[in-house]
Amino acid sequence: MRVFITGASGWIGSATVDELLTAGHEVVGLARSDESAAKITAKGALAHRGDLDDLDSLRDGAAQADAVVHLANKHDWGNPAESDRAERAAVETMLDALAGSDRPFVIANGLSGITEGRSVLESDPSPAVGPGSDRGGSENLALESAVRRVRASAVRFAPSVHGRGDWGFVTWLAAAARKHGVSGYIGDGESTWSAVHRTDAAQLIRLAIEQAPAGSRLHAVAEEAITTKAIAEALGTALAVPVTSIDPAEAAEHFGVVGHFFATTMTAKSDITRDLLGWKPTGPGLIEDITAGAYT
Template sequence: MRVFVTGASGWIGSATVDELLASGHEVLGLVRSDAAAAALIAKGAQAHRGDLDDLFSLRKGAAETDGVVHLANKHDWANPAESDRAERAAVEAMLDALAGTDRPFVIANALSGIVEGRSVVETDPSPAIGPGSDRGGSENLALEAAVRRVRSAVVRFAPSVHGRGDWGFVTFLADAARKHGVSGYIGVGSTAWSAVHRTDAASLIRLAIERAPAGSRLHAVAEESLTTKAIAEALGEALNLPVTSIDPADAAEHFGVVAHFFATTMTAESAITRKLLGWKPTGPGLIEDIMSGAYTN
């Protein structure tokens, strides 16, 4: 299968490219720079120049391949409305190119905001509907394309997709610990996150592009619930720093942009995903990754 991957040089995208190539697939990766193109070509993939605002390029990449893995996002924290607008327009463009083909379209989403008070399960629909909603309602937009003969599936990622070289949430927490000389958690540290190793997330994406049924919701979750206090304690031990509670009123100053997420429980189950696709996570857990030194440099 020849697969078009947006976000091909990103944290999850680069691991997905490796996984697809190792499994015998060809990859056409969306890139914005010469350096990213060179890195893709060195792996044995092909580079496709463009970005999320270049809708012609996105349609062309989707039309010329056997399926799409859409992982790119602007992640413009200062202007989320712009990120949402760009996401919806990009998804619409690629779905238009795939309509009527029965080709797969795998799209990324987060677990946050889907339900409150319990772990998210795969049967929970996203409440984000329409252009003005989170991520432009792209999850529902993609899943609805099943009636247009697109084999669409969504992969919802745990808040921590971890591993050596991670630049996500846990890296922000480690940076805050180094900056302030303490590894902190908010309040009593009872909020919790799910987690998945980067290589396990990539293997799930490959399985999804290969055989996920149209309309599937899949959860890239290996560990369902780790308390934020346990994460802070592991970081403290790995960084040789004391561990302390941070007053919720001081969380934004201490943790920066990640404070809101660290104060929010974001957990999910993945039993349906595992049974549907035979996905078996094998990578290290988040605490093990932290203790092995993945976040000490």
């Protein structure tokens, strides 16, 4: 298949490009800069210039593809309403281009805010509905497109999609440990995160393109629950710094933006995903990755 990917030069996107090319697919990656285009073409994929605000470029990329993977997000922490608006407009545009074709559309989402007090299940719908909601309600918008003959599925990623070169949450935690000379966890450190290795996440995206029925919610989760204290301890070992509890009132100052997430339990099960697609994660676990030096 010819697969159009937004976020193709990003952390998960670049691994997905590798996975798809290895499987024999043709890949076209959205590139908003010369640097991004160079990264995409160096892998053997094609670069398609544009960004999430260039709706004509998104429409053309989707219309010319056999499948679309939407991984990009503006992540404007200072103006989340703008990020949500852009996300919804981008998804609407690409879905319009695919309508009536039965072609696959895979959309990325996170686990935060879906349920409280238990792990998220694939059967749990996203509470974000409508243009003014988180990410513009794009997950529900995509899954509802089944009535328009789009084979859409949502891949919800664990808060840590880890590996050497990661620039996500764990990288920020490592940076805070270097800055303060201690590896911290918040309170008793009993909040828990799910995790998945980057290569396993990429494999799931490929399987979703190839096999997932319309309306599927899929969880890129290899490890269901790792305590934040265990993450801090592994970082302490890897960076050779002491491990300590951080008062919740001081978490934002100590950790920055990631402090809010580090205090939150974000876990999910992936049993249905594995059974549905035959997905079998084989990459190293998060603690193994940290102690092996992936964040040093």
